[in-house]
Amino acid sequence: MSVKWGLIGASTIARQFMIDAIRAQPDGEIAAVMSSSAERATAYARENGIPAAVSNLDALLGSDIDAVYISTTNELHFEQALAAAKAGKHVLCEKPLALTSDDARKMVASAKEAGIVLGTNHHLRNAGAHRAMRDAVAAGRIGNPIAARVFHSVYLPENLQGWRIARPEAGGGVVLDITVHDADTLRFVLGDDPVEVSAFTQSAGMAGSGLEDGAMCVWRFKSGLIAQSHEGFTTRFADTGFEVHGSQGSLIARNVMTQQPAGSVLLRTASGEERLSFDRENLYARSVRGFHAAVRGEGQPSATGEDGIWSLAAAEAALQSAASGKTVKIDPKLGSMN
Numbered sequence: 001m002s003v004k005w006g007l008i009g010a011s012t013i014a015r016q017f018m019i020d021a022i023r024a025q026p027d028g029e030i031a032a033v034m035s036s037s038a039e040r041a042t043a044y045a046r047e048n049g050i051p052a053a054v055s056n057l058d059a060l061l062g063s064d065i066d067a068v069y070i071s072t073t074n075e076l077h078f079e080q081a082l083a084a085a086k087a088g089k090h091v092l093c094e095k096p097l098a099l100t101s102d103d104a105r106k107m108v109a110s111a112k113e114a115g116i117v118l119g120t121n122h123h124l125r126n127a128g129a130h131r132a133m134r135d136a137v138a139a140g141r142i143g144n145p146i147a148a149r150v151f152h153s154v155y156l157p158e159n160l161q162g163w164r165i166a167r168p169e170a171g172g173g174v175v176l177d178i179t180v181h182d183a184d185t186l187r188f189v190l191g192d193d194p195v196e197v198s199a200f201t202q203s204a205g206m207a208g209s210g211l212e213d214g215a216m217c218v219w220r221f222k223s224g225l226i227a228q229s230h231e232g233f234t235t236r237f238a239d240t241g242f243e244v245h246g247s248q249g250s251l252i253a254r255n256v257m258t259q260q261p262a263g264s265v266l267l268r269t270a271s272g273e274e275r276l277s278f279d280r281e282n283l284y285a286r287s288v289r290g291f292h293a294a295v296r297g298e299g300q301p302s303a304t305g306e307d308g309i310w311s312l313a314a315a316e317a318a319l320q321s322a323a324s325g326k327t328v329k330i331d332p333k334l335g336s337m338n
Contacts, residue, residue: 002027003292006065006089008057008080009072010035010044012160013094017123017259018069019048021284025292034060061087067295069121070094073163074171078103085114090295092119092288095180096315097308099171101332104312108305117294119287119301120308122184126286128278129256129263133189133244136251136267136276143248145190145225150182151241152257153214153232156206165233168210175201175215175315175322178231183219183314184307185257186229189244192221193310198327199318204234217318251276259283306332 005022007014010033022028030050035041038055045053054060057080060068067090070080078098084091091111097104097120111118124130137145156164163170164177187193197219201212214232221227232238240257243250249269256263261280266273290302310332317328 001296002029003067003090003295004029004031004065006031006060006063006068007033007050008060008068008070008084010037010040011071014069014071015044015048017284018071018288019050021282021288022069024282024285025288027292028288031065032060032063057083061089065089067092067117067291073167074176075099075169078107081107081118082110085110085116085118088114088116090117090291092121092291092301093308094121095184095308096171096176096312097305098312099176101309101313101316104305104309108309111305117291117301118305119291119294120184120303120305120311121287122181122188122303122307122311123259123283123287124181124185124257125188125302126281126283126290127256127258127263128261128280129253129265130185130189130242132265132276132278133242133251133253134191137189137244137246138191141249141267142244142246142251142269145192145223145244145246147225147245148186148190148227149241149243150186150227150229150257151238152178152182153230153235153238154178154240155236156213156233161206161233165207165211165213173207173211174213174231174233175199175319177233179215179217179229179318180311180315181257182217182229182231184303184311185242186219186221186227187307187310189242190221190223190225192223192225194219194221194227194314194330196220196327196329197314197317197321199321201319201322204232206234212322215318215322217321219314
């Protein structure tokens, strides 16, 4: 059974990563692309070898497709996902699922009611480096996890700046762009959930009024583990990294908070240092492969809709903490609350 995809959004991320990832699957094909601009949709389809181009959602959802990939600006995800679910199309949606965790929960409920698969495209879960770290933690190789640190401050390329630094109403800002990823990757690697966060945000010269281009967060998890994360758009010369420190050892990963299957993971214990080996599979190809399996009824997407609720609730709590100067509790069922 092939999975025919419709792209909702003629986006850079689809062009750079998702189109090839879908076509890398033996059962994957892209049937159509939708952009609100008919001219853009037509040009994008021509440039990427996509058979059909449409300029409204009804036309896309009425076509011969099985699933949609949503990569429009953040404020559009909610209504587009609801419409796709109502039309019986499976949905793989970029993060954040919506602008609020309330809307994200409605998306998950709508997908369940429609009997379709809803996945959140948290690509970092699909990195071999993070899977190796998760396996090492689960196997007890560092003992009891005590603390973690995530360095995920980068320089946002000019071609991606646009709405991310200029449109609060579209869900711009570094927290909804990167903190959601860090919260999700911490959950995935640790097998643990955040319960509260204290955060500071900054505008360091890139973001426009009403938006942040840097954030630092301190998280407490259910197990008692504490973590810190740094997200940014403005650090041209920073490396990325992820560390987990336990009672019997540490995992030290470098250059792993990336869309590429890159970086290194070092396990340091009383026995010395061991460089962990891991696969270098394309993150997005693995994501799509898992999604196709879920469509066939074989397991779940690598990141479910529920995972998307968790990461968005965590990001909401970080924004509330930064605005209020208080620690904010995180509850994905109820939304974040002071």
